[in-house]
Amino acid sequence: MHSRLAFTSSLLVLGAGLAHAQLSISSGCQSTLLTVASSSEASCLNVVGLASILTTSENSSLVQPINSWLSGACAQDSCSNQSLSDIVANITNGCSSELSSLGLSSDSDNITSIVQQAYPTVRDVLCLKQSSNDTLCVTSQLTQIEDAEGTTLSIDNIVSSWSSILGGGLSDVPSYIACGECSKEQYNVIVAAEPSIASNTTVTSAIESQCGSSFLDGSDSTNVVEGTGSAAPTGSGVNAASSATGLFSTGALTGIAFSSLAAISSAFLVLA
Secondary structure (H helix, E strand, O other): OOHHHHHHHHHHHHHHHHHHOOOOOOHHHHHHHHHHHHOHHHHHHOHHHHHHHHOOOOOOOOHHHHHHHHHHHHHOOOOOHHHHHHHHHHHHHHOHHHHHHOOOOOOHHHHHHHHHHHHHHHHHHHOEEEOOOOEEHHHHHHHHHHHHHOOOOOOOOHHHHHHHHHHOOHHHOOHHHHOOHHHHHHHHHHHHHOHHHHHOHHHHHHHHHHHOHHHHOOOOOOOEEEOOHHHOOOOOOOOOHHHHHHHHHOOOHHHHHHHHHHHHHHHHHHHO
8 A cells, every 4th residue: 555554564574574684783783772672761662572573483473473562562651752762862873884784874863753753653553453352453464464375474484475465566465454444444544644645546546446435434443443551452461671681692683673773764664
C-alpha cells in the first residue's frame, strides 16, 4: 500500500536482517548501545525485549519472539519526545561510523524531528490487537504470511519472504491478509495521522480494486482495538533493563544495534 504501511512491516524484519548481517561495531558504539539499552528512557521501546528475537535459532520462527517484544513494548508508556530525542542523540554521537556503514545519516536534529513525528502512528499501528483472541494484529498477520508462503519466517528467510510479498505490490498479498479487519484498522490509523493518503488516487484505487470500497469507508472494526498499556496482550512480560548485558553475552550484539537504531531507521523507511 503506502510507504507507511510498508514501514510497519519492514520494521519488524529489520532486526532479523541486521542480526544476520556481519556488522562490525566499535567499542565506543558498543558502550553507547549498552548504555541506551540499559536506560530507563529505552524501556518504552522494550529494547531488551529484543533478546528473544536475536537469540532465536536461524531456522526457527520469529513470530512469537516478535510478539513477545511488541507486547512488552505496547504495555509500556509511550515514549516521550524527550526520550526519543535523547536516544537518537546518544546513538548518532556514539555510533556515527556504524550508521554510515548502514547507509544512515547521523544528522541528529533532522532524524529526531522525523522520528518524533512518525513514532506515535507507528506505535498505534503495531499495538492494535484483536479483542476476540487478545492477539496483536501484527502477530496474526505474520502467522498468516507463514501460512500463505508455506514457510517459517526465520532469521534466514524473513527478509526475503517479506520483501517478495511487499515488492510484488498489493495485488500479490492474499486478500484475506491485505483486506482483513486488522489491515483495515491499520489503514484507518495511518490515514488519521496522514489524511493526504485518502486523496491519493493511486493508493486508494489499488486498495479498492482488491478490497472493495468498504475498506475505505473509515468505519472501525469492533474486533480490532488499541492494545497499549493495561490493554496490551497478556502473557508477555517486559524484560528488566538490568538484563541488557545478556544481549552481549549471547552474541546478539547486532540485535542491540537494531533495537537502538530502530527509531532512526524508521525515519528513512517512512520516507522510502
